[in-house]
Amino acid sequence: MSQTITVEGMSCEHCEQTVEDALEGVQGVNSVDVDREAERATVEGDAETADLVEAVDEAGYEASA
Secondary structure (H helix, E strand, O other): OEEEEEOOOOOOHHHHHHHHHHHHHOOOEEEEEOOOOOOOOEEEEOOOOHHHHHHHHHHOEEOOO
């Protein structure tokens, strides 16, 4: 299953990597593609959307489904 969440606050490649690492740490995530210019992250797997949003928020960025 593929999910896309909106991620605000990313300004550089390091930001993208931080968000990617946070999302990869969520149980059920198989792969992640983060695009700071589009302000979104696409996640493959069966993770709960709320868990994805929480992981991004905890990493210091604003996420919404």
